[in-house]
Amino acid sequence: MLSRVAASFYWLSRYIERSDGILRMLKTNYASSQDAIQGFTWEPVIRIFSGSDQDLIDRLKNDSRTVINYMVTDKNNSNSVLSIITLSRENARGVQEHINTDLWQCLNEYYHIVKENSLVNKLKKDDPISALDILIKQVMLYYGTAEVTMERGPGRSFMNIGKYLERAIQAIDILDIKFGSINHNPDLLTDTTYWKHLLQSLGGYELYLKTYRDGLEAHNVLEQVILNNDFPRSVIYSVNNIQRYFDRLKLDSSMTDYQELSFFIGKLQSHIKYSSVKGIQNDGLHLYLTQLKDQLYQIGNLLNERYFANS
Amino acid sequence: MYKAAHFDGYHSIPGVWDEMYLQSSDIRAHYQKVIDYLSQESPDELGKKEELAQRLFMKQGITFTVYNSGEGIEKIFPFDIIPRIITGSEWDFVEKGIKQRLTALNLFLKDIYHNQFIIKDGIIPIDAIYSCPHFTREMYQVDVPYDIYVHIAGIDLIRDEEGTFYVLEDNLRTPSGVSYMLENREITKRLFPDLLPNCGVRSVTEYPNILYKNLQSLSPRRISNPTIVLLSPGIYNSAYFEHTTLARLMGVELVEGRDLVVNNQKVYMKTTTGLQQVDVIYRRVDDEYLDPLVFNPNSILGVAGIMGAYRKGNVAIVNAIGNGVADDKAIYIYVPDMIKYYLNEEPILKNVPTYRLNNPDEQKYVFDNINKMVVKKTNGSGGYGMLMGHAASQEEIDEYKLEILKQPRDFIAQPTISLSAAPCYIQGALRPRRIDLRPYALCGPDGIEIVPGGLTRVALKEGSLVVNSSQGGGSKDTWVLA
Numbered sequence: 001m002l003s004r005v006a007a008s009f010y011w012l013s014r015y016i017e018r019s020d021g022i023l024r025m026l027k028t029n030y031a032s033s034q035d036a037i038q039g040f041t042w043e044p045v046i047r048i049f050s051g052s053d054q055d056l057i058d059r060l061k062n063d064s065r066t067v068i069n070y071m072v073t074d075k076n077n078s079n080s081v082l083s084i085i086t087l088s089r090e091n092a093r094g095v096q097e098h099i100n101t102d103l104w105q106c107l108n109e110y111y112h113i114v115k116e117n118s119l120v121n122k123l124k125k126d127d128p129i130s131a132l133d134i135l136i137k138q139v140m141l142y143y144g145t146a147e148v149t150m151e152r153g154p155g156r157s158f159m160n161i162g163k164y165l166e167r168a169i170q171a172i173d174i175l176d177i178k179f180g181s182i183n184h185n186p187d188l189l190t191d192t193t194y195w196k197h198l199l200q201s202l203g204g205y206e207l208y209l210k211t212y213r214d215g216l217e218a219h220n221v222l223e224q225v226i227l228n229n230d231f232p233r234s235v236i237y238s239v240n241n242i243q244r245y246f247d248r249l250k251l252d253s254s255m256t257d258y259q260e261l262s263f264f265i266g267k268l269q270s271h272i273k274y275s276s277v278k279g280i281q282n283d284g285l286h287l288y289l290t291q292l293k294d295q296l297y298q299i300g301n302l303l304n305e306r307y308f309a310n311s
Numbered sequence: 312m313y314k315a316a317h318f319d320g321y322h323s324i325p326g327v328w329d330e331m332y333l334q335s336s337d338i339r340a341h342y343q344k345v346i347d348y349l350s351q352e353s354p355d356e357l358g359k360k361e362e363l364a365q366r367l368f369m370k371q372g373i374t375f376t377v378y379n380s381g382e383g384i385e386k387i388f389p390f391d392i393i394p395r396i397i398t399g400s401e402w403d404f405v406e407k408g409i410k411q412r413l414t415a416l417n418l419f420l421k422d423i424y425h426n427q428f429i430i431k432d433g434i435i436p437i438d439a440i441y442s443c444p445h446f447t448r449e450m451y452q453v454d455v456p457y458d459i460y461v462h463i464a465g466i467d468l469i470r471d472e473e474g475t476f477y478v479l480e481d482n483l484r485t486p487s488g489v490s491y492m493l494e495n496r497e498i499t500k501r502l503f504p505d506l507l508p509n510c511g512v513r514s515v516t517e518y519p520n521i522l523y524k525n526l527q528s529l530s531p532r533r534i535s536n537p538t539i540v541l542l543s544p545g546i547y548n549s550a551y552f553e554h555t556t557l558a559r560l561m562g563v564e565l566v567e568g569r570d571l572v573v574n575n576q577k578v579y580m581k582t583t584t585g586l587q588q589v590d591v592i593y594r595r596v597d598d599e600y601l602d603p604l605v606f607n608p609n610s611i612l613g614v615a616g617i618m619g620a621y622r623k624g625n626v627a628i629v630n631a632i633g634n635g636v637a638d639d640k641a642i643y644i645y646v647p648d649m650i651k652y653y654l655n656e657e658p659i660l661k662n663v664p665t666y667r668l669n670n671p672d673e674q675k676y677v678f679d680n681i682n683k684m685v686v687k688k689t690n691g692s693g694g695y696g697m698l699m700g701h702a703a704s705q706e707e708i709d710e711y712k713l714e715i716l717k718q719p720r721d722f723i724a725q726p727t728i729s730l731s732a733a734p735c736y737i738q739g740a741l742r743p744r745r746i747d748l749r750p751y752a753l754c755g756p757d758g759i760e761i762v763p764g765g766l767t768r769v770a771l772k773e774g775s776l777v778v779n780s781s782q783g784g785g786s787k788d789t790w791v792l793a
Contacts, residue, residue, distance in 0.1 A: 003581040004570050093546045097559040105370060154583065254585050309581040 001154045001252060005098055007308035008091040009155050010162035012107075015088035017166040019081045020139045022049055025174075026068055027132045028201040032193065033064050042067045044177045048170075049079055068128050072135070073120050081135065082114050100149035103142070110138040154252040160245040161303070168238035169296055171225055174198065176289045179218075184285055186218035195221050202233045219277045222285070227275065235292065236272045242299070243269050249307075257306040264302065268295045321734065321741045328474045328731035329743060330395060341398045341792055344510050348503065349393070354739045360502045361392050361736060367501065373494055373552055388491060389785030391735045392502055395746060395767040396510075402763055402791045405476060408660030409466050409752050410759045411650060416481065416637050417754065418653040420460035423636060424450045434652050435645045442720050443642060444690055445635020447598065449605055453622050456529045457756045460631040463522070465489070465766075468660070468748045470731035477663045477728065479747065481646070483638040484630060485595050488766045488786075489751045490553035493518065493560075495788040496764070511793040513763040518751065519560035521762070522593075525755030526561075529627035530590040537590035539563045540580065542571070544596050544612045554595055568596070573616030578626045591627045592617075598632050640689040640723045641667060663728055669719035677724040681708055684724045686715070699776065701727055730776055733787070735769060745770045747778050748789065763791035 025045055033040040042061045049071060050056065060067045074080045089111045096104055113119060113134065122131035150156045178198050182189055195216040199205040204224060211228075212220045228234045243265050250258055272292065280288045304310045323329040323336070331342045338346055349357070368374070368387040397405075422429050423440060424447075430437050440446055465486030467479040496515055500507060523539070530537035543554040545567045558565035570580050571589065579586035594601065600610040602618040620626045636642060644665045647658040666673040668686075677684055686698040698711045715722045732743035750765035767787040768778035778784040 001583045002564060002566065002570050003583055004567065006583050090546060093551070093555075096555045097565055101371070249583070252583050307583045 001158075003307060003309035005095050006154065006158045007304075007310070008095045009098075009158040010303065010308070012088045012091035012095075013159040013162035014166040015084040015091070016107075016139060016142055017163045018079075018170070019084055019088075020136070021167075021170045022071055022079075022081055023132050023136050023139070024203065025049070025201045026071060027129055027136070028197050030064055030068065030128055030132075032197045035193070040064075044181050045071075047177050048173050050077065065124060065128070068132075069120075069123055072123060072132075073114065085111050085114050095155070098155055100145075100151075102149050103145050106138075106142050106145045110135075110142060113138060154249055157245040157248045158307075161242055164238040164241040164245070165296060165300060167233060168235050168242070169293060171202065171233055171235050171238065172289050172293050172296075174202065175222070175225055176286060176293075179285055189218075192216040199224075204231055204233060207231055219281070222280065223277045226272065226280070227277070236269075239265070239269050239272055253307070261299065261302050261306065264295070264299060268292070268299070271295070321743065324732055324743055326472055327729050327743070327745075328470050328472050330731055330733040330746070341396050345394065345396065345506070348506055349741075357392070357736055358739060364390055364392055364498050364502060367498055368494075371494075373490075388780055389771055390495060390498065391744075391769055391771070391785055391787045392499075393734050393736050393741070394499060394788045394790045395733050395748075396790045396792065397748075399792050401476075404659070405468065405748075405750065406761050406763075408476070408478075408658075409464075409750060409761060411654065411656060411659050412466065412478065412481070412646065413461060413464055413752050413754060413759055415646065415650040415653050416464075416483065417458065417460055419649050420631070420634060420637050421458045422653075424633065425452060429649065429652060432652070434648050435642070439641060439645070440636065443636050443639045445598070445633065445639055447633030447636070449618060449622075450631075450633035454624070455631050456531070456627055459529075459754050459756070460634055461637070462525060462529075462629045462631075462754050464752045464754070465749045466752065468750070469663075469728055472729050474731065476660055478646075478660050479663060479728075480640065480643065481638040482749075483634040485597065486749070486751070487550045487553055487595075488749060488768075489518065490556040491786050492751065492762075492764055492766045492789065493556070495766075495786060499788040507790075510790065512790045513793055515762045515764040518753075518762045519557060521753050521755075521760050522557075523561040523563070525753055526563075526591045526593055526627075526629060528756050529629065531624055531627060532588075532590055534590075538580070538587060539591040539593070540566045540571075540589055542566055542568070542592050542594040542596055544568075544600070548595075550595065557593075563593070568610075568612045568614050571614040571617070573614060573620050576616070576620045576623045576625055578614065578617060578620050589626060591629065593629045598635065601628075601632065635690065640665070640687055641720065644723075663725045666724045667719075668715050668722040668724060673724075674715075674719065678712065681712075681724075683726055685727050686711065686722055686724045689721050689723055697777070699727070727776070730770075730778075733767075733769070735771065735787075737771070742773070744773075745776055745778065746787070764789045 025048065029042065029045050039062060042064070043057055046057050046060055046067065060070060070077055070080065072081045075082060077083060089107055092099060092104060092107050119131055119134065122128070146159065150159070182194070192215065195218065196205060198221060199208050202225065208220070208224055211224065224231055224234065226235045229236055229240070231237055246261060246265055275288070323332045331339060333339055365387060368390065374387050419429065429435050430440060461483045463486060465482040465488065467482065468476050469479050470476055492515060526539050527537060541554055541558045541563055543551060543565055545551070548554070554565060564580070566580055572579050572581060572586070574586070578589045578592070580589050596612050599607050601613040602615065603610045603613055604615050605618040617626070618632070621628050621632065643662065644667065647662055650656055650658045666677050668674045668677060677686070681700045684700040686700070688696045698707065700708070703711070730745040730747060733746045734741040735744040737744070746767050746769045748765055748767055750761055752759055752761045767789040768780070768784050769787055770776060770778045770783070771785045772783050775783065
């Protein structure tokens with residue numbers, strides 16, 4: 001497979017996953033802003049997806065509509081859904097003859113919907129949740145179409161590696177910022193809906209209720225989001241899948257490249273697998289999360305260098 | 312006459328060959344079945360078909376992107392639903408003519424880059440060749456596989472008021488539009504069920520297979536499965552859709568310049584398993600951008616060193632480099648002489664009379680009769696930089712004359728040919744619009760093959776004679792009857 005094609009697969013998929021994360025995050029936070037008695041702040045959301053430019057945060061943090069518009073349809077925000085779907089679609093165009101027509105048309109449609117005026121109006125004036133739902137549905141449609149139509153070859157492996165890498169990084173960012181904004185001291189928190197929203201934005205609230213019977217506790221949240229093998233948005237689940245799809249690339253790799261990356265992914269996998277919530281908390285959550293993120297970035301860099309010929 | 316409302320008010324343009332009507336307003340026999348079919352449909356029904364066609368094009372992404380203020384706008388190449396029909400005997404004539412012409416042009420390119428007998432024998436003056444910007448000195452004494460330079464040609468044909476076919480230009484570099492020939496046919500199948508087989512229309516679907524077979528035969532390495540790639544300038548190119556379509560239909564890899572690298576005078580593509588040698592390149596990148604070491608040094612679309620690999624014979628490039636010397640509009644004048652010189656035959660297809668503006672007598676004649684002339688740049692394309700004498704204002708003409716006087720070699724003039732007209736479905740009714748025809752000829756070691764069909768371009772604006780898509784032109788499905 002051409003290196004450029006592999007890179008396009010990887011990035012088109014990373015961007016889709018990111019758009020999914022943004023949309024779900026906006027939806028839950030908007031809903032909770034409607035619950036809030038005191039002033040609701042968007043600061044953590046902005047920090048997760050748009051960096052920590054304090055001016056920007058101050059300008060946006062108290063106005064739900066402005067935040068949502070900035071993060072969905074703003075052309076000047078390089079990480080808005082519109083911007084990243086445009087990039088995703090361009091990557092797809094570059095590999096158009098490698099993906100199925102259905103998948104291309106699905107992405108093409110997603111792009112045209114984000115650009116529609118009626119969507120912009122809904123976000124500005126009507127119920128933003130119904131507009132966000134339309135877009136979330138497009139992502140689901142994309143995942144279904146990819147699952148059913150993509151040839152089981154290296155292209156799909158690169159797509160999935162991109163998807164799970166992005167997903168793992170998002171889960172880590174969300175934890176880091178959410179715990180960071182309460183100074184890593186959950187005992188001070190009186191309102192447990194804080195955890196409920198965190199879990200909802202990852203689609204893991206219902207699973208939590210089924211797993212833990214003793215209410216919303218910070219250490220249980222950590223356990224589920226980092227260590228639960230069966231939670232499709234947990235860090236360990238994502239890393240397991242990176243390992244799984246990377247392994248399938250063995251025949252499409254040069255041996256030294258394969259071994260080096262394989263070693264690295266395996267090391268990260270074991271690092272997480274043999275962690276415990278207690279241990280993590282003793283060592284410091286922020287430090288632990290930072291280490292994981294560094295290692296994920298390093299995997300990204302190695303792919304870039306060894307597989308995408310961008311050294 | 313026919314009852315259906317969309318036939319009302321169809322009047323052939325006086326003094327113009329109408330593909331559908333005879334002078335006496337009878338219908339030509341080969342259009343009969345289509346007309347019978349159309350007259351059973353209401354104008355509404357046809358309107359719906361037109362909408363369906365547009366939806367199909369948009370949905371499949373058969374679009375080109377116009378970049379405007381940082382934002383891409385998707386446009387479809389306008390498509391007219393009424394097919395253009397060519398009879399079997401007309402086609403036989405056209406086919407013979409193109410084969411003859413292409414044979415001579417290939418011989419000319421071989422000659423001009425080797426012994427130059429045609430100059431030595433005084434058929435073409437030496438300055439006509441050496442003043443051509445596309446005469447590529449780097450190709451001198453380079454041998455190409457099977458002596459084929461033009462593997463793919465798109466020869467533009469037009470018909471005058473008598474219905475005689477003329478060659479308007481030879482496109483021998485990277486002719487485009489063939490994907491529209493294929494897609495237009497697919498759309499017509501959806502629009503008019505059963506009509507194609509009932510009329511006995513010959514199929515065009517073989518095109519990608521023939522092209523693939525030819526590309527495969529050019530591989531310098533004698534191996535069973537050579538690596539063939541299609542080199543595209545990338546997704547921002549307006550013909551990108553065509554590149555992906557052809558790559559998909561042939562099952563070859565679509566690459567960009569940055570995917571290729573030259574080492575030890577061999578071309579490789581960068582893959583996830585390492586470098587893989589490339590044998591044949593069907594390039595859709597112009598000569599000028601192909602190799603920054605030899606041609607335009609600022610090009611990032613090409614591959615550094617590819618010309619060296621090509622000269623060494625380690626990679627085949629399709630079409631050959633330097634073909635521009637044969638489709639230059641100032642060399643066009645000599646094509647009938649080439650046919651006589653190389654083949655000892657009379658040209659089957661006629662040239663449009665052409666005046667060189669660097670010849671003082673011809674220049675004077677053109678300036679005196681400029682209202683009846685079309686003036687073109689010798690290396691222009693896409694309908695840009697043309698002067699249509701009958702439609703231009705005195706001011707435009709004066710300005711253009713100044714341009715000509717600066718660089719007379721760069722211009723030629725031709726009398727305005729009244730292109731033939733065919734019925735088009737325009738706002739609920741059939742109206743005559745001017746058309747041309749571009750068949751695609753494929754030249755391989757086994758000879759020249761032309762799939763029966765081509766791209767019919769149509770000037771959708773009333774009264775317009777310019778069919779280029781950049782100037783408000785569209786296209787039609789082109790039927791050749793068995």
